[in-house]
Amino acid sequence: MEPAAPPYRVIPYGADALTQCFVEKSRAPGDVVRGKLHFRYFTDYFSALGAKSIVIESDYVDHDYLDDYAAYYVRCFQNYSRVTARLHFFSIEFNEQDFCDTLTTPNSWLNPSLLQDNYLGFVVVKPLPQTIIGRSCLRTYPSDSDRRVFPNLRQYLVNLFGISLEINSLAYQEQDTVVAACATSALWSCFQGTGKLFQHAIPSPVEITRAATRHVPENLPANSARALPNSGLTATQMALAVRDVGLEPYLVGTPSPYVLNSTLYAYLRCKIPSILTFHLVDVVNGQDQHMGQHAVAVTGFSLGNSHPEPFGQSGFLLRASRIDKIYAHDDQVGPFARMEQSVSNRPYLATSWQGQGNIEALPIFLLLPIYHKIRIPFDTIHDAILVMDAVIENARQLVVNGLVRPEWDIYLTTVNDFKLDVYDSMRPQLGKSVEETLTVNLPRFLWRVTARCGGEHHLDLLFDATGIVQQQLLVHAVEAKPELPALISGLAPFVKGKLGNLQAEAIFQWFEPAP
Amino acid sequence: MCFVEINEFVSRISHWLVQHRLQQNKGIDVEAMPREAGRMPLPQNLVEWLKSETGQKAVNSSVLLSHSEVKNLNDARRVEPEQLHVPITL
Numbered sequence: 001m002e003p004a005a006p007p008y009r010v011i012p013y014g015a016d017a018l019t020q021c022f023v024e025k026s027r028a029p030g031d032v033v034r035g036k037l038h039f040r041y042f043t044d045y046f047s048a049l050g051a052k053s054i055v056i057e058s059d060y061v062d063h064d065y066l067d068d069y070a071a072y073y074v075r076c077f078q079n080y081s082r083v084t085a086r087l088h089f090f091s092i093e094f095n096e097q098d099f100c101d102t103l104t105t106p107n108s109w110l111n112p113s114l115l116q117d118n119y120l121g122f123v124v125v126k127p128l129p130q131t132i133i134g135r136s137c138l139r140t141y142p143s144d145s146d147r148r149v150f151p152n153l154r155q156y157l158v159n160l161f162g163i164s165l166e167i168n169s170l171a172y173q174e175q176d177t178v179v180a181a182c183a184t185s186a187l188w189s190c191f192q193g194t195g196k197l198f199q200h201a202i203p204s205p206v207e208i209t210r211a212a213t214r215h216v217p218e219n220l221p222a223n224s225a226r227a228l229p230n231s232g233l234t235a236t237q238m239a240l241a242v243r244d245v246g247l248e249p250y251l252v253g254t255p256s257p258y259v260l261n262s263t264l265y266a267y268l269r270c271k272i273p274s275i276l277t278f279h280l281v282d283v284v285n286g287q288d289q290h291m292g293q294h295a296v297a298v299t300g301f302s303l304g305n306s307h308p309e310p311f312g313q314s315g316f317l318l319r320a321s322r323i324d325k326i327y328a329h330d331d332q333v334g335p336f337a338r339m340e341q342s343v344s345n346r347p348y349l350a351t352s353w354q355g356q357g358n359i360e361a362l363p364i365f366l367l368l369p370i371y372h373k374i375r376i377p378f379d380t381i382h383d384a385i386l387v388m389d390a391v392i393e394n395a396r397q398l399v400v401n402g403l404v405r406p407e408w409d410i411y412l413t414t415v416n417d418f419k420l421d422v423y424d425s426m427r428p429q430l431g432k433s434v435e436e437t438l439t440v441n442l443p444r445f446l447w448r449v450t451a452r453c454g455g456e457h458h459l460d461l462l463f464d465a466t467g468i469v470q471q472q473l474l475v476h477a478v479e480a481k482p483e484l485p486a487l488i489s490g491l492a493p494f495v496k497g498k499l500g501n502l503q504a505e506a507i508f509q510w511f512e513p514a515p
Numbered sequence: 516m517c518f519v520e521i522n523e524f525v526s527r528i529s530h531w532l533v534q535h536r537l538q539q540n541k542g543i544d545v546e547a548m549p550r551e552a553g554r555m556p557l558p559q560n561l562v563e564w565l566k567s568e569t570g571q572k573a574v575n576s577s578v579l580l581s582h583s584e585v586k587n588l589n590d591a592r593r594v595e596p597e598q599l600h601v602p603i604t605l
Contacts (some may be wrong), residue, residue, distance in 0.1 A: 294605040379592060390580055488559070
């Protein structure tokens, strides 16, 4: 009988140490581990976060892996372990004796508070031959003065031998290609966010695959009819999995970077992650080599462009067009993986995938898991603002001296978040009129449209996101500066009935001077 | 007469002080200041322009332009039916 492994070990962090941990705690050989994109990604990521020490928790029972194990691995002829290992990363140097003292001695220098301050998160290592990265919750890159935004992080509580730690993250895991393909892993990460937000049960990967494959797929020659082992899901199957947790799937085609950025931004600001699917193309000597389709969970964005990019001939300015990168849980790369907006002979997203040439990700569609009461889609509000902006732009240049063209910020929010923002940051600007905004009765979900001119907050329009498209959805307006409302109000009598867009008409009607 | 002039002088000085403090951002109690009542009226020349044929044409053409952009966006947002049944396998 083999001696039992010690319950924990503490080792200094380094690329070799990480390899050693992955090899020891999985069934993967060293060359497989070192050849994985994850390994390269994690070494870069932990270097950037300043990792110094790893605590290896030898026997860890992971709920999600246990579900997968019970559904599949337990009935394999080969003997797979039901227990995983969990690696905890810290940005502080300490050794095994220091950690032992923390557990046993009340006044140890390495106290729980110090551990918490330097906690970078954990990675579960699955005892499998190749697909070894299990549930992982890691700290994000720093915000860099609000350039990087990860709106849908949630708190994960960690108990490390009695020491309470917490990490703000969104869980990630690699597909095992048996009970979960890339689409399953992306859905699983999305549900980690929506489960907390909309209070639904968070299914394990195998439960997601089962829900998605409850019905035989339509295109049988292209799709396997087998649920397990699973080689991939279609958009329809992903939509079924979303329905299964009680949410509504909302699909938007995203070949245009403008549509992609504006849509994911609008929902992500309300903490709703989305699933992005794309073609992966290896461009070798100018020739496209199609690798296949892939799905990732979008978890953040970078507002790296200093100015919004004018859209089309109208030159509409949308804040989301400042996005230069998105961050995604890519189950083949790692958590919060960068995907940079790039252009060659077509717009594409640059990824960390590696091939013979340049790998280009060509977006196909976004799938958003939406709470059923969010009924009004982003495009209804966006299109109304675009129409209104085109009309007021005629007059803005002619009359209001010095008023910079408004930059529109359109996103979904909740009444609580909106009022919290008004209370925290807008009271000095609004003066006594803030009382009306704080006490007004509003629906739970709102489309918030903020106009900023030269960085100054001028106007907020609030649209009911729970209503019906045939009604006027504008429910409240906050006038922080007089110029823009004056312009809309002055134009209102001249554009009445001419806009061909109910919601744009509603805005002018709201500001129309009383007869 | 003199009394009126002094009053006006004091009022102007107070207004200047308020403006100055606002510009210097020295913690004036803006909540205590009255909000502007009513809206700024549009200048008469703009109103004339909006009433004119040129103004009406400009408004109509901007509406048409925005409609064509909305249509292009809606085309881009559409997911082709065959995309729904393609397996995502990587």
